[in-house]
Amino acid sequence: MSGTAGAGSSFAAVDAAEIARLEEIARRIRVEVVKAVNHAKGGHLGGPLSAADMLAALYFRVLRIRPDEPRWPDRDRFVLSKGHSSIGLYAAMALRGYFPVEELATFDAAHSRLQGHPDMTRLPGLDMSTGSLGMGISAAMGMALGARLTGRDVRAFVMLGDGECQEGEVWEAAFAAARYGLDNLVAIVDHNKLQQFGWRGDGPDGRVPPEAPGELVAKWTAFGWRVIEADGHDMRDILRAFDEAAAGDGRPVVIIAHTVKGKGVSFMENRYYWHTRILQPDEFATAMADLGEPLPLPAGKGGPR
Numbered sequence: 001m002s003g004t005a006g007a008g009s010s011f012a013a014v015d016a017a018e019i020a021r022l023e024e025i026a027r028r029i030r031v032e033v034v035k036a037v038n039h040a041k042g043g044h045l046g047g048p049l050s051a052a053d054m055l056a057a058l059y060f061r062v063l064r065i066r067p068d069e070p071r072w073p074d075r076d077r078f079v080l081s082k083g084h085s086s087i088g089l090y091a092a093m094a095l096r097g098y099f100p101v102e103e104l105a106t107f108d109a110a111h112s113r114l115q116g117h118p119d120m121t122r123l124p125g126l127d128m129s130t131g132s133l134g135m136g137i138s139a140a141m142g143m144a145l146g147a148r149l150t151g152r153d154v155r156a157f158v159m160l161g162d163g164e165c166q167e168g169e170v171w172e173a174a175f176a177a178a179r180y181g182l183d184n185l186v187a188i189v190d191h192n193k194l195q196q197f198g199w200r201g202d203g204p205d206g207r208v209p210p211e212a213p214g215e216l217v218a219k220w221t222a223f224g225w226r227v228i229e230a231d232g233h234d235m236r237d238i239l240r241a242f243d244e245a246a247a248g249d250g251r252p253v254v255i256i257a258h259t260v261k262g263k264g265v266s267f268m269e270n271r272y273y274w275h276t277r278i279l280q281p282d283e284f285a286t287a288m289a290d291l292g293e294p295l296p297l298p299a300g301k302g303g304p305r
């Protein structure tokens with residue numbers, strides 16, 4: 001059994017309890033992200049936090065997968081093209097049962113299966129090694145084409161960053177996918193309007209978003225893709241977008257998901273410098289409280305004596 005709905009099903013036809021379950025999973029992903037990066041004293045925060053709701057929807061409702069059989073040939077493929085957000089993917093996979101949640105504490109350690117960027121040679125369940133921005137979508141495009149050539153009812157999903165969309169290779173793949181009419185390819189752009197730095201200018205903290213409003217929609221449309229916009233932090237809207245994406249019309253599909261970088265942690269939201277940064281102890285405590293998991297009070301400060 002896949003445990004998820006799969007193509008052809010309605011992802012959004014769920015009751016309030018299922019939405020609450022998925023929202024709780026997204027919260028747990030964020031908690032595990034912050035804990036693991038704090039423990040590793042390294043890694044990315046803003047990108048995994050903006051992607052958490054979509055990762056929850058994918059791994060717990062949309063993708064047709066078998067965590068206990070990670071190489072199942074008929075599984076849907078998922079490629080995290082914005083590979084620097086690996087800890088978000090690992091958290092989703094651990095919660096879904098690919099490996100123990102405790103293993104997240106090894107994130108970014110030298111001999112861990114959970115490297116700073118996804119390494120498919122180490123961790124079963126990863127469909128692609130990524131980290132060099134721009135490359136993942138080409139691999140996913142090949143997977144979608146391969147599924148068609150072998151007659152498999154398989155879809156390939158790929159998540160990109162909006163800054164990543166500046167990479168030329170993204171548009172080579174976009175061109176080819178439309179040329180081949182790959183409607184079993186679904187790209188998700190985590191449109192958080194920030195990247196690592198940006199350009200000097202008038203944006204938040206003197207930084208300019210990667211794309212002007214509407215620019216991404218226009219570009220993907222011009223490349224022959226079917227474009228669906230969604231609120232990347234509204235679980236119902238995310239599922240609605242995946243439903244629309246499932247109705248193939250001969251074109252590849254891109255979901256432009258409007259998100260907030262650093263979502264869920266008050267002092268990280270919309271601040272580019274939390275792309276990757278080490279938390280101070282008081283910041284870690286605030287982050288955990290923001291995410292609904294306040295740390296126990298230290299001894300002598302209202303906590304145990």
Ligand SMILES: Cc1ncc(C[n+]2csc(CCOP(=O)(O)OP(=O)(O)O)c2C)c(N)n1
Pocket residue numbers: 046047048050082084131132133134160161162163164165190192194195196197210261275
């Ligand atoms: C080819 C390449 N160039 C530069 C980097 C370094 N880098 C890692 S993340 C990042 C910013 C990515 O921004 P975006 O795609 O918007 O991701 P998000 O906001 O979701 O974190 C950069 C420049 C890289 N990993 N690969």
Ligand SMILES: [Mg+2]
Pocket residue numbers: 161162163190191192193194195
């Ligand atoms: Mg971004």
